[in-house]
Amino acid sequence: MSLWDKKLNKDVLFSLKENKNVDILIIGGGIAGLTALYYLKDKKNVFLVDAGIIGDGVTKNTTGKLTYLQNTIYTDLVHHVNKDTAQKYLKSQKIAIDLAKSIIEKEKINCHLEKVDSYVFTTKPKEIKKLKEERDFLLSQNIKVSENALPINLPAIYSISVEDTYVFHPILYTNHLKDLLKEKIFENTKIIKLKKEKDKYICFGEKIKIIASKVIVACHYPFFFLPFCLPIKSHIEKSYILTRKVEKNPKISAITVSNPGMSIRYYEDESGIYEICLACSHKTSIHQKDTKNFKTVQKIFNIKEDDIIDAWSNVDIITGDKLPFIGNINKKLYIATGFNTWGMTNGILAGYLLSRKVLEEPAPFEDLFSLKRNNFYQIKNFFPNIINSAISLISSKKREKDWYKSHLIFTKKNGKSIAIYTDKEGVKYTVFTTCPHMGCSLIFNELEETWDCPCHSSRYTKDGECIKGPSTKDIKYKE
Numbered sequence: 377m378s379l380w381d382k383k384l385n386k387d388v389l390f391s392l393k394e395n396k397n398v399d400i401l402i403i404g405g406g407i408a409g410l411t412a413l414y415y416l417k418d419k420k421n422v423f424l425v426d427a428g429i430i431g432d433g434v435t436k437n438t439t440g441k442l443t444y445l446q447n448t449i450y451t452d453l454v455h456h457v458n459k460d461t462a463q464k465y466l467k468s469q470k471i472a473i474d475l476a477k478s479i480i481e482k483e484k485i486n487c488h489l490e491k492v493d494s495y496v497f498t499t500k501p502k503e504i505k506k507l508k509e510e511r512d513f514l515l516s517q518n519i520k521v522s523e524n525a526l527p528i529n530l531p532a533i534y535s536i537s538v539e540d541t542y543v544f545h546p547i548l549y550t551n552h553l554k555d556l557l558k559e560k561i562f563e564n565t566k567i568i569k570l571k572k573e574k575d576k577y578i579c580f581g582e583k584i585k586i587i588a589s590k591v592i593v594a595c596h597y598p599f600f601f602l603p604f605c606l607p608i609k610s611h612i613e614k615s616y617i618l619t620r621k622v623e624k625n626p627k628i629s630a631i632t633v634s635n636p637g638m639s640i641r642y643y644e645d646e647s648g649i650y651e652i653c654l655a656c657s658h659k660t661s662i663h664q665k666d667t668k669n670f671k672t673v674q675k676i677f678n679i680k681e682d683d684i685i686d687a688w689s690n691v692d693i694i695t696g697d698k699l700p701f702i703g704n705i706n707k708k709l710y711i712a713t714g715f716n717t718w719g720m721t722n723g724i725l726a727g728y729l730l731s732r733k734v735l736e737e738p739a740p741f742e743d744l745f746s747l748k749r750n751n752f753y754q755i756k757n758f759f760p761n762i763i764n765s766a767i768s769l770i771s772s773k774k775r776e777k778d779w780y781k782s783h784l785i786f787t788k789k790n791g792k793s794i795a796i797y798t799d800k801e802g803v804k805y806t807v808f809t810t811c812p813h814m815g816c817s818l819i820f821n822e823l824e825e826t827w828d829c830p831c832h833s834s835r836y837t838k839d840g841e842c843i844k845g846p847s848t849k850d851i852k853y854k855e
């Protein structure tokens with residue numbers, strides 16, 4: 377459970393029980409979808425559906441930084457795409473922070489928005505040059521950049537920092553918007569299929585259908601493959617987070633460009649000051665044990681076992697050129713995805729941009745985030761992404777034989793792979809072990825007792841209920 381999860385509003389809103397005709401349907405109530413709904417709140421026939429509860433997806437497991445200093449993204453974009461793209465991306469992130477601030481101020485959302493300095497640091501001499509390039513790019517864009525030493529006890533040898541960035545409590549933000557917009561939200565309403573019929577989209581739920589003139593897909597990973605083909609345009613990255621209480625809030629957030637990756641921020645409320653430490657980011661296709669990675673985070677940040685308050689992991693979608701996809705799939709079908717672990721700024725920005733697009737108002741950054749962009753940086757990663765998907769697929773099949781022999785029995789029924797898991801109480805759970813989304817073999821996550829897809833991040837409970845997309849189907853096995 378994440379630090380934010382404790383405050384998640386679990387009072388479930390109504391689910392949709394009958395067919396409905398709407399002008400605009402938003403699928404997914406994370407930071408992106410909910411912010412889109414916020415900007416469309418004055419329009420009459422606009423609704424949002426979420427498969428679960430608002431905020432209870434990737435958003436509740438973020439670290440909640442609102443910053444435009446994102447590793448060395450600008451240097452990467454200058455080198456691999458062009459300077460214009462880097463400039464536009466910087467502008468977009470600054471606008472995103474302004475949008476976040478103005479929503480929070482206007483709606484008086486008490487989500488502990490705090491102005492902090494953002495640092496990027498390195499622990500290796502050979503990376504100093506790249507950080508200096510990032511500094512120079514920012515300076516050339518009239519951003520004030522400091523080279524002060526990182527003011528916390530991490531092995532940084534060089535760092536740069538900027539001033540006008542923030543941290544917040546993402547779930548207090550989503551809770552507030554959920555409350556404000558509850559008349560327009562249906563929870564526990566999963567969309568499993570989209571079909572275009574004439575000029576409308578038919579969105580099929582498990583028992584109902586919604587006919588929509590326009591649809592915004594904001595469900596993190598889209599549940600359909602065509603026509604967008606996200607699996608070949610991205611991979612999944614997973615990271616591990618621990619929190620402990622500390623005496624002082626240094627009012628900074630920091631991230632390293634070095635290996636092992638580290639990121640840190642602080643959160644303060646009436647119960648104390650929390651240090652939020654993240655490390656061990658890896659592609660999910662290269663399976664790693666959660667228990668081992670949490671131990672590594674502990675070691676990197678020197679956290680004693682007894683001091684750990686919260687421990688959680690999270691996944692996000694990494695695109696080839698590190699830019700999100702925000703725009704049209706088809707004429708009246710829109711998507712926001714691929715936030716590259718910067719979905720607080722990009723999710724809020726996506727909500728704003730897509731709300732403008734559906735209303736046919738001018739929306740900036742069309743080319744920057746276009747689904748059709750074809751820069752070489754993006755295309756050159758298609759091949760590794762395909763290889764990566766193949767590795768996930770092949771290694772997940774192999775893993776069945778090697779992993780968790782003591783707790784799991786893998787077998788076949790009617791030619792289909794199943795697994796029987798026996799939990800601590802001796803209760804047995806039988807599930808299919810092939811992900812219904814695209815056929816990858818699922819990995820059992822012993823820490824959280826879930827079945828996780830290493831290819832596209834779908835997740836299932838131990839008894840087979842789908843709790844995270846892109847899959848829309850359960851894997852329950854019945855005799």
Ligand SMILES: Cc1cc2nc3c(=O)[nH]c(=O)nc-3n(C[C@H](O)[C@H](O)[C@H](O)COP(=O)(O)OP(=O)(O)OC[C@H]3O[C@@H](n4cnc5c(N)ncnc54)[C@H](O)[C@@H]3O)c2cc1C
Pocket residue numbers: 403404405406407408409425426427428429430431432433434435436437438439440441442443565566567568594595596599613614615616654689690691692712713715716717718719720721722723844845848
């Ligand atoms: C370790 C880690 C740390 C991060 N830290 C930061 C940070 O400090 N700053 C930052 O900017 N970003 C950060 N991010 C990134 C950020 O958390 C995500 O990009 C962002 O939360 C994604 O939001 P979302 O709205 O796209 O997805 P979600 O929050 O997952 O929302 C999607 C919603 O759609 C619903 N849904 C899914 N499928 C369906 C369906 N078929 N029908 C109906 N509903 C559906 C889900 O239930 C869910 O509620 C981090 C990411 C990671 C992995």
